[in-house]
Amino acid sequence: MSQTYYLTTPIYYINDVPHLGSAYTTVAADVLTRYRRLRGRDAFFLTGTDEHGLKIQRAAEERKISTTALADEVSQVFRETWPKLGCAPDDFIRTSSERHKRGAQEIWRRIAAHGDIYLGHYEGLYCVSCEGYYTEKELTQPGNLCPIHLRATERVKEESYFFRLSKYAERLLRFYQDNPKFVEPEGRMNEVKSFVSSGLQDLSISRTTFAWGVPVPGDERHVMWVWIDALSNYWTAMQDPAEHKKYWPADVHLVGKDILRFHAIFWPAFLMAAGFSDAELPRKVFAHGFLTYGGAKMSKTLRNTVSPVALAQAVSATVGVDVVRYCLMRSIAFGQDGDFSIDDVLARYGADLGNTLGNLLNRVFPFAAAVPGAASAGELEKDLADEFATISAEANQAFEDSDPTAALRAIWLLLQHANEYVDKAAPWKAKKEGDAARVDAIMSALLGLLDGVSLMIAPVMPTVSDMMRDQLGLPRLAPRVGEDRWPFAPPAQQPGRKLARGEPIFPRHDPERAAAIRKEFAPPAEPGAQTAEKPAVNEVHAAEKKADVAYDDFAKLDLRVGVIVKAERIPRKDRLLALQVDVGEGAPRSIIAGIAAAYAPEALAGTRVAVLCNLAPKSFGKGLVSHGMVLAASAGDTLKLVTVPGELGPGALIK
Numbered sequence: 032m033s034q035t036y037y038l039t040t041p042i043y044y045i046n047d048v049p050h051l052g053s054a055y056t057t058v059a060a061d062v063l064t065r066y067r068r069l070r071g072r073d074a075f076f077l078t079g080t081d082e083h084g085l086k087i088q089r090a091a092e093e094r095k096i097s098t099t100a101l102a103d104e105v106s107q108v109f110r111e112t113w114p115k116l117g118c119a120p121d122d123f124i125r126t127s128s129e130r131h132k133r134g135a136q137e138i139w140r141r142i143a144a145h146g147d148i149y150l151g152h153y154e155g156l157y158c159v160s161c162e163g164y165y166t167e168k169e170l171t172q173p174g175n176l177c178p179i180h181l182r183a184t185e186r187v188k189e190e191s192y193f194f195r196l197s198k199y200a201e202r203l204l205r206f207y208q209d210n211p212k213f214v215e216p217e218g219r220m221n222e223v224k225s226f227v228s229s230g231l232q233d234l235s236i237s238r239t240t241f242a243w244g245v246p247v248p249g250d251e252r253h254v255m256w257v258w259i260d261a262l263s264n265y266w267t268a269m270q271d272p273a274e275h276k277k278y279w280p281a282d283v284h285l286v287g288k289d290i291l292r293f294h295a296i297f298w299p300a301f302l303m304a305a306g307f308s309d310a311e312l313p314r315k316v317f318a319h320g321f322l323t324y325g326g327a328k329m330s331k332t333l334r335n336t337v338s339p340v341a342l343a344q345a346v347s348a349t350v351g352v353d354v355v356r357y358c359l360m361r362s363i364a365f366g367q368d369g370d371f372s373i374d375d376v377l378a379r380y381g382a383d384l385g386n387t388l389g390n391l392l393n394r395v396f397p398f399a400a401a402v403p404g405a406a407s408a409g410e411l412e413k414d415l416a417d418e419f420a421t422i423s424a425e426a427n428q429a430f431e432d433s434d435p436t437a438a439l440r441a442i443w444l445l446l447q448h449a450n451e452y453v454d455k456a457a458p459w460k461a462k463k464e465g466d467a468a469r470v471d472a473i474m475s476a477l478l479g480l481l482d483g484v485s486l487m488i489a490p491v492m493p494t495v496s497d498m499m500r501d502q503l504g505l506p507r508l509a510p511r512v513g514e515d516r517w518p519f520a521p522p523a524q525q526p527g528r529k530l531a532r533g534e535p536i537f538p539r540h541d542p543e544r545a546a547a548i549r550k551e552f553a554p555p556a557e558p559g560a561q562t563a564e565k566p567a568v569n570e571v572h573a574a575e576k577k578a579d580v581a582y583d584d585f586a587k588l589d590l591r592v593g594v595i596v597k598a599e600r601i602p603r604k605d606r607l608l609a610l611q612v613d614v615g616e617g618a619p620r621s622i623i624a625g626i627a628a629a630y631a632p633e634a635l636a637g638t639r640v641a642v643l644c645n646l647a648p649k650s651f652g653k654g655l656v657s658h659g660m661v662l663a664a665s666a667g668d669t670l671k672l673v674t675v676p677g678e679l680g681p682g683a684l685i686k
C-alpha cells in the first residue's frame with residue numbers, strides 16, 4: 032500500500048459564504064484525512080476556491096472593485112473559516128492563482144495536442160446565477176425562468192471550444208468496469224454508468240462573453256469555461272510546489288451528489304484525453320448526500336443566517352467545534368441525505384457527549400489519581416477488552432469504507448457498554464469493602480478503554496481527544512508517517528502515570544441557556560412556507576375512511592425501502608416521471624410515478640422512498656412499464672413522497 036493518501040473537497044464558489052453545506056463537505060474531508068494520519072499514512076488534504084466566471088465579474092462591477100480584489104476578499108473568508116471548524120487543509124488552491132492557471136493551460140494543451148478540442152458554436156438559454164445553460168424543457172414557463180433562481184435566462188450564442196467527450200464513453204465504461212468502486216456509495220456508480228451508457232455529448236469548454244477566467248492557450252479571445260478550469264485544480268495543486276507531485280493521483284475526491292457527474296465523467300475523460308493512463312486517474316469519487324437544517328432546505332437566507340462557526344461557539348466555547356463535527360458526522364448517514372438541527376445538536380451534546388463519554392471519563396477520578404500497578408483482570412474486564420477489540424476493528428473498517436457515521440455508532444455502543452460495565456463492576460462497593468486490588472483492576476480496564484477511545488474519536492473530535500488525554504495524563508496524539516496508532520486492543524497503561532482531573536469537558540447547559548441557543552439557531556422561516564402547507568393538512572382530516580383490513584391482507588404487501596437512482600421526464604407525459612429505483616435487488620427497477628408536478632427529476636436522485644414492490648406491473652403505453660409503486664401522501668394539490676429517514680439501505684422491509 033502506498034504511504035501517501037490524497038483527498039480533496041470541491042473548490043467552493045466565491046459567490047457564497049461558507050455555510051453548513053460546504054462545512055459538511057470540508058469537515059468530512061478533514062475527518063477522513065485525520066483517520067488516515069492516525070493509521071500512519073502520509074495524508075494530504077486539499078481544498079480551495081473556484082473563482083472565475085461571469086457572476087463574479089458582475090458582482091465586482093456592481094461593487095466597483097476589481098475582480099481580483101473581490102476574489103481575494105471572499106477566498107480569504109473561506110481560508111479563515113475552515114480552521115475555525117477544526118479543519119487543517121494542507122493546501123488551499125485558488126483558480127485565480129498563477130500556479131493554477133499554468134497547470135490548467137498545460138492540461139488544455141495536452142488535450143488539444145491529442146486532437147480532442149475543436150472550435151464550434153454554442154447556443155442556449157443561459158442562467159447567469161447557475162453559470163449554466165438550460166434547455167427550454169428544463170426552464171420554468173412562462174418566461175424561460177431558471178428553475179433554481181426563478182430569474183429570466185438569456186439566449187446566448189457564442190463561439191466556443193468543445194471537448195470531444197463523446198469519444199470517451201467506451202473507455203469510461205471500461206474504466207468503471209475495471210474499477211467498480213470508483214464511485215461510492217454503490218448506487219451512485221450505477222447512476223453514473225447509466226448516464227454514460229445513454230450517450231455523451233461533446234462539451235463546451237470556453238467562453239468569449241467574459242474575461243475573468245484562465246486564457247485559452249493560443250487563443251486569448253477565449254477563457255476556459257467552468258469545469259475544465261475548476262476540475263484541473265486537483266492536478267495543478269499537485270504540480271507546484273514540486274514536493275506535492277508524489278501525492279498524485281487522488282485517493283478520494285469527496286463531493287456532494289450535485290456535482291458527482293462532473294467528477295466521475297468529465298474529470299477522468301479530461302485526464303484520459305490529456306494522456307493519463309488508467310493507473311494515473313483518481314481512485315475514487317465519493318458523493319455525500321445533501322443536508323437540510325431543521326427540515327429546511329439550505330436556502331440563501333439560511334446559508335447567511337446560520338453560521339456553523341457561530342453555532343459551534345454558542346454550544347461550547349471550548350469544544351463546540353467538535354460537537355458540531357460530531358453531530359454532522361453522526362446524525363446524517365454519510366452518503367445519504369439527512370437533516371441537521373439545533374435540537375439534534377443539543378440532544379446529542381447532553382446524551383452522547385455529556386452523559387455517555389464525559390460521564391465515563393469522570394467515573395475514573397474518584398477511584399484513581401494515577402494508573403494502578405499490575406492488577407488481575409476478572410471476567411468482566413476480559414469481556415470488556417474483547418468487546419473493545421471487536422468494536423475497534425468494526426469502527427476501523429467503517430472509517431476505511433468512508434463511513435464515519437457507522438464508526439461513531441460503533442464507538443458509542445462501546446461507550447454505552449463501558450458505562451454498564453462500571454455499573455456492574457461497582458468500584459464504589461470494592462472500595463467500601465477495602466478491596467483495593469479489585470478497584471485497581473476496574474480502573475486499569477477503564478483507563479485502557481478511555482485511552483483507546485481518545486484515539487478512535489480523534490479524527491472527528493481532535494480537541495476532545497486532546498482534552499481527554501490531558502486528563503488521563505497521556506501525551507496528545509501527534510500522528511507520524513509510518514506509525515499506526517489505531518487501537519485494535521486497549522493500549523497498555525504505564526503504572527504510576529499521574530492523572531490530571533480537569534473541568535468537565537461537556538458541562539450541562541442550564542435550561543434557559545439551551546432555550547436561548549435553540550431560539551437563536553432555529554431555521555429562519557421561509558416566506559410563504561406556512562401558508563402553502565396549511566390547506567393540505569386540513570384536507571387530510573376530510574379524507575374518506577376506508578374499511579378495515581385483516582393483518583394477513585396487509586402482510587401480503589411487499590413494502591421496501593427504495594433509493595431513487597435516476598429520474599427523468601417522459602416526453603408528452605407531463606404528469607409522469609420515469610424512475611430507476613434500487614430496492615436491493617442488484618439492478619434498479621423501472622417505476623413510473625405520477626409525481627412530475629410535485630418534483631423536479633434533478634432533485635430526486637438519492638431520495639429514499641417507500642416502495643410497494645409486488646404491485647402487478649402496469650403498462651403506460653409506448654413500452655413504458657412500471658414495476659412497482661412509490662408511495663406518496665397527498666391532499667389537494669400537495670403531494671409528498673413518503674421518504675424514509677435514518678440509515679436503512681435499499682431493500683429494508685417496511686412493515
Ligand code: MSP
Nearest residue numbers: 041042043044052056081261262286287321322329
Ligand atoms: N465550484 C463547484 C465545485 C467545483 S469542484 C472542481 C461547486 N461549488 S459550490 O460551492 O457550489 O459547492 C460545493 C459543495 O458544497 C457541493 O458539492 C456540496 O458538496 C456542498 N454543498 C452545498 N450545499 C450543500 C448542502 N445543503 N448539503 C451538503 N452539501 C452541500 O459546486
